[in-house]
Amino acid sequence: MNEKMSMSMEIKSEWIEAFKNVFSLCEIKKSEKVIILSESSSRRVNIEIAKIALGILSIDYTLLEVKSKMNEGPLKVSTGASNALNGQDFTIKMLLESDVIVDLTCEGLMHSEATGKILKSSTRIMNISNESPEILCRLTPKIDMKEKVKNSLEAFRSAKNMNIKSESGTDLIVSVEGSPIVGVWGWTNRPGTLAHWPGGLVACFPGENTTNGTIVFSPGDINLTFKKYFESEVKCIVRNDFITEVQGKSLDAKLMRRYFESFKDANTYAVSHVGWGLNSEARYEAISMYEKHEINGTELRVIQGNFLFSTGANEFANRFTEGHFDLPMMDCLIELDGAIIVKDGKIFC
Numbered sequence: 001m002n003e004k005m006s007m008s009m010e011i012k013s014e015w016i017e018a019f020k021n022v023f024s025l026c027e028i029k030k031s032e033k034v035i036i037l038s039e040s041s042s043r044r045v046n047i048e049i050a051k052i053a054l055g056i057l058s059i060d061y062t063l064l065e066v067k068s069k070m071n072e073g074p075l076k077v078s079t080g081a082s083n084a085l086n087g088q089d090f091t092i093k094m095l096l097e098s099d100v101i102v103d104l105t106c107e108g109l110m111h112s113e114a115t116g117k118i119l120k121s122s123t124r125i126m127n128i129s130n131e132s133p134e135i136l137c138r139l140t141p142k143i144d145m146k147e148k149v150k151n152s153l154e155a156f157r158s159a160k161n162m163n164i165k166s167e168s169g170t171d172l173i174v175s176v177e178g179s180p181i182v183g184v185w186g187w188t189n190r191p192g193t194l195a196h197w198p199g200g201l202v203a204c205f206p207g208e209n210t211t212n213g214t215i216v217f218s219p220g221d222i223n224l225t226f227k228k229y230f231e232s233e234v235k236c237i238v239r240n241d242f243i244t245e246v247q248g249k250s251l252d253a254k255l256m257r258r259y260f261e262s263f264k265d266a267n268t269y270a271v272s273h274v275g276w277g278l279n280s281e282a283r284y285e286a287i288s289m290y291e292k293h294e295i296n297g298t299e300l301r302v303i304q305g306n307f308l309f310s311t312g313a314n315e316f317a318n319r320f321t322e323g324h325f326d327l328p329m330m331d332c333l334i335e336l337d338g339a340i341i342v343k344d345g346k347i348f349c
């Protein structure tokens with residue numbers, strides 16, 4: 001679907017209901033300062049739906065749109081690391097003074113350099129993933145997701161070590177003790193927090209020198225930067241947080257190596273976040289159903305029982321880079337201090 005078509009797309013009443021539902025869960029009050037933040041490449045239909053839904057709820061808002069930046073580095077469809085606010089001091093100042101940001105930027109503010117500062121100002125950020133509204137509507141947050149995420153958070157935050165294994169040879173150990181661990185259930189009503197929709201995820205941003213071992217991507221695992229499923233095995237060696245080798249002669253291995261190299265930035269190879277998905281309604285086959293520009297892949301990040309391994313920006317380790325791979329791996333065994341947490345796609349906490 002091209003941009004012209006998306007602009008003329010009929011807005012369905014159920015999409016408006018879904019947006020209203022999320023804003024209601026965020027408990028946005030009429031007295032709060034709300035900013036709808038977008039960029040020139042944002043999906044226009046979602047901006048329109050957000051405006052309509054807030055209007056129905058009688059919530060005033062300010063529209064703030066920044067110009068999308070040109071690709072300065074290598075080509076990209078999606079990296080997961082937003083540069084929309086880089087150098088936008090005037091915009092950031094306004095965001096700092098707001099109570100709620102309805103984040104409709106293309107990549108979302110999850111890994112943006114400005115995000116830490118914005119959250120410290122007690123602003124809450126509700127990121128609506130740059131997806132087709134059909135996907136958002138299908139994955140409208142359910143109340144029970146909060147409890148599922150909280151259960152996983154409790155287990156994760158009380159653990160010292162996380163171990164991930166797979167039949168194809170993945171064997172990674174992450175010392176998670178003391179590292180920030182976040183949970184996303186799909187909405188936020190708490191000042192100074194960020195949520196994304198679709199939600200259903202826990203993620204740890206490991207500190208320095210905490211991650212070691214081997215990752216073996218198998219056919220059927222997912223590369224969300226390329227928006228494709230792995231069709232062959234790719235082995236990555238991880239030493240003290242950094243991928244030191246991407247092994248294999250397959251096309252998947254070559255593509256990953258080339259993309260990593262193209263950033264000419266050591267931080268691109270570092271571990272960004274590790275965690276697992278909790279959304280049983282997220283569909284594994286989704287990226288085979290859409291054109292690449294129609295989908296952002298957040299649905300795949302939250303698939304129940306996937307091990308989400310990501311490289312690149314890790315704001316908690318003070319590493320910033322535009323190179324970011326989100327790599328959901330299926331059928332991994334995840335253990336916390338030796339206790340099984342995820343096995344065969346099922347959650348045991």
Ligand SMILES: [Fe+2]
Pocket residue numbers: 080272273310324325326
């Ligand atoms: Fe990520």
